[in-house]
Amino acid sequence: MPLTDSLRDDILASVPSLRAFAISLSGNGDRADDLVQETLLRAIANIDSFQPGSNLPAWLFTILRNLFRSDYRKRRREVEDAEGNYAKTLKTQPAQNAHLEFEEFRHALDKLPQDQREALILVGASGFSYEDAAAICGCAVGTIKSRVNRARSKLSALLYVDGAEDFGPDETVRAVIGGNGG
Amino acid sequence: MKEVKKQGGLNAEIQSRIGHQLRAMYDDVVRQGVPDRFAELIRKLDGPEAAAAQMDDPAKTDGRD
Numbered sequence: 462m463p464l465t466d467s468l469r470d471d472i473l474a475s476v477p478s479l480r481a482f483a484i485s486l487s488g489n490g491d492r493a494d495d496l497v498q499e500t501l502l503r504a505i506a507n508i509d510s511f512q513p514g515s516n517l518p519a520w521l522f523t524i525l526r527n528l529f530r531s532d533y534r535k536r537r538r539e540v541e542d543a544e545g546n547y548a549k550t551l552k553t554q555p556a557q558n559a560h561l562e563f564e565e566f567r568h569a570l571d572k573l574p575q576d577q578r579e580a581l582i583l584v585g586a587s588g589f590s591y592e593d594a595a596a597i598c599g600c601a602v603g604t605i606k607s608r609v610n611r612a613r614s615k616l617s618a619l620l621y622v623d624g625a626e627d628f629g630p631d632e633t634v635r636a637v638i639g640g641n642g643g
Numbered sequence: 644m645k646e647v648k649k650q651g652g653l654n655a656e657i658q659s660r661i662g663h664q665l666r667a668m669y670d671d672v673v674r675q676g677v678p679d680r681f682a683e684l685i686r687k688l689d690g691p692e693a694a695a696a697q698m699d700d701p702a703k704t705d706g707r708d
Contacts (some may be wrong), residue, residue, distance in 0.1 A: 464690055474670035476681050494678070501684060505694035566664045585662055586669035617657045 462513045465506060472504065475518050478587060479525055485582045486529050487570055496532070500525040513638075516593060523597045526579060533575070569619040573612050580608035 462468065479500060483493035503524055511520055520602075538574075570578060583594040584605070591609075595602045688694050 464688075469685055473677055473682060473685050476677045477673040477675065480675070481669045481679075484672050485669055495679075497681065498684065499698070501681065502688075502694045502698045505653070505688050506691045507686075508691055508694075558692045563668065565684070566668065569667075570665075581665065582669070611684060613658055613661060616661050619663070621657050 462508065462511055464508050466577035468508070468511075468517075470500065471517050472521070475521050476501075478518065479521055482522060482582060482587060483525060483529070485570070485586065486526075486579060488567065496525055496528055499528055503528070519589065519593045519597055522583070522587070522589075526597055530575075538606035565620065569616050572619060573615055577608045577615065581604050584609050585613075 476497065480493060480498050483496045483500075484490055487493050487496065500521060504521055506605070511517070579598060580594060582596060583589045584591060589597065590603050591602050595605045598605065688697075
């Protein structure tokens with residue numbers, strides 16, 4: 462459909478959630494905004510292929526998600542930089558404790574496989590139905606459901622269960638226990 | 644089945660906490676609204692050609708003529 466003023470307004474109205482999705486996926490504020498910009502350009506360049514009356518946010522999220530994926534293949538995530546950059550994008554810094562908890566959460570989220578992370582964000586934060594999330598990710602509804610479930614149990618293991626797989630005994634402890642056999 | 648129920652309760656609590664944290668992270672960004680650069684970008688693009696011309700990668704505007 463042509464780029465009408467009302468369509469323009471609708472695209473603009475999707476920008477805040479597109480940014481939130483991009484930041485949640487990439488963990489990096491600057492990179493997220495580049496992704497959003499590229500998404501907007503691509504959406505408008507291909508606006509003729511948007512079906513009037515269909516779900517505009519889902520269409521835009523699909524573009525962003527595919528861009529992120531192809532970008533991801535090209536360069537590795539800058540994990541080291543992620544937290545600092547993300548914190549910069551927040552208008553108000555959360556209080557110290559809340560901030561620690563937030564970083565811990567962000568860190569755990571980054572540990573999920575990409576498939577699971579995007580499914581969890583789309584359903585649990587963006588508020589898409591399983592059906593829409595499946596359309597955005599180009600997979601079956603059942604696949605989305607199982608990715609969301611696996612994401613949730615992995616996060617709870619990482620955040621709330623003692624001795625989750627990532628926090629095994631550290632080197633020193635192991636050396637004390639295992640070494641020095643005589 | 645008592646144990647399963649108990650576990651389910653604990654699990655539900657953790658899950659609601661995770662859901663809350665996830666939305667808090669996301670909504671922090673949503674609340675920032677639309678940065679000026681995007682509002683300007685959308686305002687000044689008058690059509691698909693203008694957008695295509697600005698894209699980084701020329702490959703997607705079926706660039707064979």
